[in-house]
Amino acid sequence: HVQIFPLLCAVCQLTLAFPTQTASSYDGVKRLQVNIPHSGTLFASLGSSVTIPCSVSMSSESPSTYSASIEPRIKWSVVSEEVETQILVVRGQRVKVNELYRERVALLNYTSSPDDLSLWLKDLRSSDSGHYRCEAQQGLEDASDLVQLKVKGTQFKCPGKVVMETWTMTSMTSIVM
Template sequence: MLSLLCTTLLSLTLVSSVDSQVKSTTAPITVHASLGSNVTLPCRLDTSSDMMSFGSVGMRVKWSRVQENNAQEEEEDVLVSMGYHKKSFGDLNGRVFLREADDQDASLVMMDVSADDAGNYRCEVMKGMDDSIQEVVLKVEGDNGVVFPYFPRLGRYNMNFHEAERACVGQGATMASYEQLLQAWHSGMDWCNAGWLSDGTVQYPINDPREPCGGANTEAGIRSYGKRDKANNQYDAFCFVPSLNGLFYWLDQPHRLTYDEAVEACLDDGAEIANVGHMFAAWKLQGYDRCDSGWLADGSVRYPISRPRKYCSPDEAAVRFVGFPDKKQKLYGVYCFRSAE
């Protein structure tokens, strides 16, 4: 109860004090960390202003994670602190604390860094009349890229190894390696359909053991069919895209579009219709979230959800697959991609 009261008081203080504070915003800092390591996101109170900072007031700190949603900025609380009272939130609860090396240090220590921890963070620290804001970008080595399952319009289990390779390339990706699939599994990937990997094996990742996926009484892990005949055996594919080198976005349109109209609309906007790899990269690496079904280049319709909610993938963050509808249907919007090059 005391922690909740502290959080409420801190939130009210942050709001009510905006007009009276002497704000100081410094340039964003990029911090690199490796998977499983501990990392410190730096933040200090800037008292370079001419206003006096009253030490008896105490330092109030709010760390949040910042994401873009439909071109609007959203903040998710990570840690709030007022005096001796501190509270952390969400997936980082219990894994973050303030370093407090001195009276002006509000740096955040994060333990056991995971791929999902990568992103943009904001620190706001106040003491007396001083108010400092620090933006920090956390990049996690090993998190670059995303593994995603893929099957074509023909349906599941319709590609030999070479066709699966070409399918991944067609989505701006390469066929995933076992190591990449293993890392995806460690990050929570659960997919009950077998797919080709770059070493010629066929495997799939399970975090929630169940009867159709190797048995309900088995352990979570990577299920393997071993090496298969590359020419004659047919499965899905696991693809890997390392980054998103450009802008992935929903194109606002007054009406729904056919597939051909969707392609043309992106071209008219100086872009191209996005592929499946673009959507997965934007969703996983940038936290892209949009509850609108849109055409993609392969003729599929999908939408990315990073914040599960009612009517929009309520149970999990995921790229939701609608299907491969008739391309003449005017029921969907379109996702576009504009390359940075």
């Protein structure tokens, strides 16, 4: 003979401890959005710098209290020749930069405007060509956007020097370093 009342109490406690998601708490609508406003391919010259604009926003739907209290995790990566390389990861004031990009990258306005995730990359190399992904993660939600960067120019290696040449339709420039 089973007593139902203690069983019902246990079920009620489990329901309170692990509530199911309702239409108001999860409706399938992404609230976190990442946007790179540039359509098509970005072009930059070898040795120059480029800023890849990116922004993150929350939709007008109010986020849950839980995810609003969590600092978003921001990640920039590049996919080149089917290999993804992490460039940097930011959460709050903590920044982790890949050694390959140290001293060459920055999030220009992030500290003053946390919704501006624009990536600045200097001293461009041919190996910097690829598809750049800006990704934000907050709580269980994540969003990303992608843009292609093509670095133009040719780099020749001379003994003890690096020569970079950049061509345009009307001129040719050589820089010996």
